[in-house]
Amino acid sequence: MGNNWSIKNDLKSSFVLAKRNLLSFFLAMIGLVILLLIAIVAVSIPLAMAIGFTIGSTSRAKVNVSNPAVWVIVGLGILLNILIFTFAMMVLGGIFGMSKEIVENGKSQAEKPFRTLKEYFLSLFLASLIIVLIIEGLPLVMGGINAWAYGGDAPLIVDWIEGIAFLAWVVFTIGFTIMILPGIVDGKSVKEALLESINKAKNNPARIYSMVGIYIGIYVGAFLPIILWAILSGSGNAIWIAIYAPIMIIILVFIVTPAMILTFSRIYNDLEGGTLAEL
Numbered sequence: 001m002g003n004n005w006s007i008k009n010d011l012k013s014s015f016v017l018a019k020r021n022l023l024s025f026f027l028a029m030i031g032l033v034i035l036l037l038i039a040i041v042a043v044s045i046p047l048a049m050a051i052g053f054t055i056g057s058t059s060r061a062k063v064n065v066s067n068p069a070v071w072v073i074v075g076l077g078i079l080l081n082i083l084i085f086t087f088a089m090m091v092l093g094g095i096f097g098m099s100k101e102i103v104e105n106g107k108s109q110a111e112k113p114f115r116t117l118k119e120y121f122l123s124l125f126l127a128s129l130i131i132v133l134i135i136e137g138l139p140l141v142m143g144g145i146n147a148w149a150y151g152g153d154a155p156l157i158v159d160w161i162e163g164i165a166f167l168a169w170v171v172f173t174i175g176f177t178i179m180i181l182p183g184i185v186d187g188k189s190v191k192e193a194l195l196e197s198i199n200k201a202k203n204n205p206a207r208i209y210s211m212v213g214i215y216i217g218i219y220v221g222a223f224l225p226i227i228l229w230a231i232l233s234g235s236g237n238a239i240w241i242a243i244y245a246p247i248m249i250i251i252l253v254f255i256v257t258p259a260m261i262l263t264f265s266r267i268y269n270d271l272e273g274g275t276l277a278e279l
Contacts, residue, residue, distance in 0.1 A: 005270065007210055014263040016279050017102050018255060025258040027110035028098060032091045033253075035114075039087045047080045078140060082132055089128035089181070090117065092261065097185040099258070099265035106277035116185055126190050127180050135173045139166045171216065175209045176201045182268035200271055207267060215260045222248045222256075 018025065054073050097116025101108035117124065146154050146162060154162075179200045183193030201208050226241055269276055 005207055005267075007214070010207070010211060010263055010267060011214070011259075013266060013279055014259045015255075017106070017262050017266075017277070018259040021102055021107060021258075022254075024098070024108055024110045025095075026254055028095065028113045029254055029258070031110070032094060032113055036087055036091050040084055043083045043087075044080060047076050047083075051076045051080075074144075082129070082136065085132045085136070086125065086128045089131055090124045093117070093120070093124040093128060093181045093184060095258065095261050096181045096265060099261045100182065100185050100269070102262060102277070103265045103269050104275045104277060120184055123184050123190055124181070127184050127193060130190065130194065131177045131180060134177055135170055138169050142166070171209075171212060174216075175205070175212045178208060178212065178264050179268050182265050186268070186272070200268075204267075204271060211263055211267065215256070215263070218256055219252060222252055 051073055054076070091113075094113030094117045097120070098108045098112040101112060142162060142165065146158065150158070176198050177194075179197035180190075180193045183196055184190065186193075188196065223245075226245065229238060229241070266276065268274075
């Protein structure tokens with residue numbers, strides 16, 4: 001298993017299965033988005049209040065990198081960022097549980113992600129936190145060093161180098177961690193899932209990184225017209241953006257994201273020698 005693969009088959013099978021289970025994915029995603037928003041609000045309110053209090057007690061004249069209060073604000077902001085993305089990753093973990101059933105049996109039910117979250121809550125939380133720390137860790141450290149070294153006003157060339165390094169790191173680490181959540185919903189421990197995810201990426205780099213690149217390209221490409229419009233026109237204000245952006249978000253959330261998760265669930269099962277549903 002895993003030897004007779006092709007980009008076309010991995011993509012085609014995922015979008016076919018996503019289409020067949022469109023309603024289940026739609027209902028599941030609606031419920032999970034609501035759950036995610038509740039979790040985000042729950043952690044955002046106390047942290048936002050702490051940030052607001054710190055800002056309120058800091059003199060405008062002392063807002064610079066040498067002021068400890070500024071670093072407290074930055075630290076709270078980073079903590080909020082990590083928690084939000086950890087919760088978002090947990091939501092994806094629930095979808096991976098649903099996708100596992102679809103990949104193996106061809107169908108699943110909308111409540112499956114919630115059962116997955118309940119059954120593997122602690123493992124999904126720890127795994128999600130580890131994934132976020134791995135992906136964001138180096139960029140956060142480099143960004144902090146940059147801010148400290150240049151006082152928040154780095155030369156343009158430094159910003160460009162930093163941006164390219166960040167992008168390369170994100171792509172690299174996504175590839176090495178993408179199989180962690182499928183491993184968790186397959187019953188593995190966090191440590192086992194992490195080590196096996198790394199091994200799968202090392203042993204199958206073409207298959208895994210081609211899919212990572214394709215889906216990143218899809219997500220970035222979806223908003224490229226808006227980015228180019230803002231750059232070329234000097235403004236993001238346009239009636240077509242108000243129509244285009246919501247449509248693209250709906251397509252990405254309810255079609256592309258389920259297909260992406262199905263793709264990596266299918267690859268995981270194939271590499272594990274597991275069952276693959278007939279198309």
